Amino acid sequence: MSEEPASVIQLLRRQKPKLIEILSADADFVLQHADARALLSPRSYQQVKHCRTPGEKVTDLLDHIIQRSPESAQGLLDLLKEPDLQKAFPMLYFVKDLDVHTHSPEKEVTSIKRKEVSKELEVIPAKKICSSDSSLVTEKQLMSVARSIGRSWREIGRRVLNISSVKLEQIEEDHSLHVERVFAMLRYWRKLQRDKATAAHLHSLLSQGDEALLPEDIDFLINSD
Incomplete structure (x- = not known):
């Protein structure tokens, strides 16, 4: 239950x-x-x-x-x-x-596969993910991620993306809408990372630690080939 x-x-x-x-x-x-x-x-x-x-x-x-x-x-x-x-x-x-009680075998299999992929990514060192041939994260992907991040966006920015508090405050002042603030934060991260700003790298960062997002919200970053 x-x-x-x-x-x-x-x-x-x-x-x-x-x-x-x-x-x-x-x-x-x-x-x-x-x-x-x-x-x-x-x-x-x-x-x-x-x-x-x-x-x-x-x-x-x-x-x-x-x-x-x-x-x-x-x-x-x-x-x-x-x-x-x-x-x-x-x-x-x-x-x-919408029915939260609906359970289909197909969805269960998909969920299991996603969990297996997440576990594999946890084992792979961050440097290996960054140096892979994964394509750079796109604007569309960043917006999709931004819509999945809630009120803890500042903590994610500081602890996960290593963005300074000063920069986060500036982003908050420059943008009035929540989703725009998060999107601007993610774009700034991509700018800092340059050629390391791959979809796989972002997925790895956002799927670990206390601030991890739900697999359903970010797995498209690694399943969009």
């Missing part, structure tokens, strides 16, 4: 880019409904409420709820299926068809 809560969280994280785009049309409406269901703490509510732009507000709202608990994540999924939300955001129709 422990797989079900985790699958709810993974499901919502995979749908984050689409949800941000749709819900940003009326971020305050979503926030009030989420607060009415106690899906986020009072402190988190205040933090989200004071976000400057709708896109940033929805991004933080989703991150707070998803990271709070599996129960909160399930509550969010249930909220998105409610008639009031469906009426306010017609493009949310796809949420009603």
Whole structure:
């Protein structure tokens, strides 16, 4: 049974880019409904409420709820299926068809293969990955990664990508939207790495340590041949 809560969280994280785009049309409406269901703490509510732009507000709202608990994540999924939300955001129709309990053998095999690839990458030294013939990471790939990184983007920048706090503060000041900040951070990393900024290298960095991203969010970096 422990797989079900985790699958709810993974499901919502995979749908984050689409949800941000749709819900940003009326971020305050979503926030009030989420607060009415106690899906986020009072402190988190205040933090989200004071976000400057709708896109940033929805991004933080989703991150707070998803990271709070599996129960909160399930509550969010249930909220998105409610008639009031469906009426306010017609493009949310796809949420009603999402089923976290669906288990297909094909998906299980794919998941196992991805885990095996991740383990192999952990064994390969970083220098070997960097010096391989992997192609340099593209703008499109960086944007896809940026959409998968939540509120811990600064920690990832400092601890994983070795970007200075001063540079991260500058990026935060230059960009108002969350995804734009993360994208700018990743582009700066690529600039620093030059010919070592391969998709495989970025995947290796983001799949290890406390700040590791979910395999589902970054495995496209090594499976895009």
